[in-house]
Amino acid sequence: MADNFIHSAERMRDSSNILHLNKDFHNSCYMAGYVVECYLKIFMNFSLPIPSSNPRSYGHNINQLSADLYYAATSAASASAYRSYIIDVHTECNNIINTWNPIKRYEDNPNAWDETMSINFHQEKEKCFDILTKMTIDNVI
Numbered sequence: 001m002a003d004n005f006i007h008s009a010e011r012m013r014d015s016s017n018i019l020h021l022n023k024d025f026h027n028s029c030y031m032a033g034y035v036v037e038c039y040l041k042i043f044m045n046f047s048l049p050i051p052s053s054n055p056r057s058y059g060h061n062i063n064q065l066s067a068d069l070y071y072a073a074t075s076a077a078s079a080s081a082y083r084s085y086i087i088d089v090h091t092e093c094n095n096i097i098n099t100w101n102p103i104k105r106y107e108d109n110p111n112a113w114d115e116t117m118s119i120n121f122h123q124e125k126e127k128c129f130d131i132l133t134k135m136t137i138d139n140v141i
Contacts, residue, residue, distance in 0.1 A: 029113035033100035
């Protein structure tokens, strides 16, 4: 069965929102990072010259995935149809890109991702999710 990144992004977004509302900020941040990961991996389903066409080969390395995607999107002619949907997550989602790592779910410090970070993560994941919604409306995905 193929990975379904749009449905995964929807589930992770919903979970992140519920966790944030219930003041479980650490796990809210954890789920929010997956929304950005799914957003990036969706582009691997298109004909872009990304070094690896297998999303699983990136694991949870959203830094490498975003760098490869951004390079492909800005340099390849085949990416022109998708450029308007690709944001620079290093700028638009810098908290997630710089501090999200799924291994943090095992940390003893549940305040590693606190309320302020959860608010930032929430805003950043929504940027990606808004684009996924637009891509759905535009019938791209």
